[in-house]
Amino acid sequence: MKNKRWTIWITIVLILICAVSAFAYGKMNAESKQQSYFDSLNEYEWSNTCPAAGCRNNNEEDTE
Numbered sequence: 001m002k003n004k005r006w007t008i009w010i011t012i013v014l015i016l017i018c019a020v021s022a023f024a025y026g027k028m029n030a031e032s033k034q035q036s037y038f039d040s041l042n043e044y045e046w047s048n049t050c051p052a053a054g055c056r057n058n059n060e061e062d063t064e
Contacts, residue, residue, distance in 0.1 A: 030040040
């Protein structure tokens with residue numbers, strides 16, 4: 001039972017570290033472009049992250 005608790009706590013800590021690292025990395029990249037982090041998220045081409053070809057095709061039709 002004690003090992004299960006340690007595993008849960010270590011997993012939570014690792015998830016938090018990854019989330020903070022991702023935010024810090026995005027913030028550093030945004031600052032190098034002289035804009036805010038959230039502005040850089042708005043400028044990102046989100047259609048590249050869509051896993052289905054149909055979804056990408058729908059996004060392409062909207063931009064034309």
